[in-house]
Amino acid sequence: MALYGIIRCGFFKYDNHLITALVERWRRETHTFHLRVGEATITLQDVELVWNLNINGFAVTGVDESFKxxxxxxxxxxxxxxxxxxxxxxxxxxxxxxxxxxxxxxxxxxxxxxxxxxxxxxxxxxxxxxxxxxxxxxxxxxxxxxxxxxxxxxxxxxYSWGSAVLEFLYRELCTASTIGKGEIAGPIFILQVWALSRITFLCPDPFGDIPDDDDHNDQILPFPPFGERWNRSFTWTHTTNHSVRVIRDLLDKMEPNQLIFLLHSL
Structure with a gap:
């Protein structure tokens, strides 16, 4: 079913404070985060990279039917x-x-x-x-x-599950950024990994080795996605987390070299 990448990524605890700070900078008109250094957003390539989801193929559509x-x-x-x-x-x-x-x-x-x-x-x-x-x-x-x-x-x-995931995330960000809304759903894993991977002052230091793929037989199972590297322990000694106020302040003072724009730089 090509959903194996999500299983390999495992569980990752979300930082609600980081998500809140990002939602505050989301602009519904452009579907981008309004940052001090420019506009940035999550793309289909990000979804494909993080979860190895298909971004081509048939559209994920259907009728939300209500049966007894x-x-x-x-x-x-x-x-x-x-x-x-x-x-x-x-x-x-x-x-x-x-x-x-x-x-x-x-x-x-x-x-x-x-x-x-x-x-x-x-x-x-x-x-x-x-x-x-x-x-x-x-x-x-x-x-x-x-x-x-x-x-x-x-x-x-x-099916193009990656396209469905991105559209769903955009919709949730637009809804959450509306005045009076206080929650967000959808693929939050994609959102958090995107932020921690591209905004350098948010990225924690790894605690332990990167998952070893030497014993991974890619002739049987797909190669692990980028998101799997977050399935380990981290130390936050040199970065901030769980503080909306601090993250807001850092985003306000952000420098151009603190945002990775290009996908191949990850």
Missing amino acids: PHVWQSECVEWLGFMPHVNQFRGNKFVMSVLDQYCRSILINDNSTHVEVERYTRCVALMIIGGCMLSDSDGCSVNLMYLRLLRDTNQVSK
């Missing part, structure tokens, strides 16, 4: 392999903790049938989509309209 719970139950039985309770649906959304519990309750091995493997894979893909790529503000549910795109598992990798 028993219709969604039938969809889940056919494509996911189990029937959730009606209370586990929130309109056309589905509680992701149920997916997690289901995946932990079954065992996929060499004796599993092709249908069982495909259904399990769709469950994992839904959790990736709802938890990382296109997450809602509650972060606990996933829209079942994405299930329609996962029916043919051989076609999933041909």
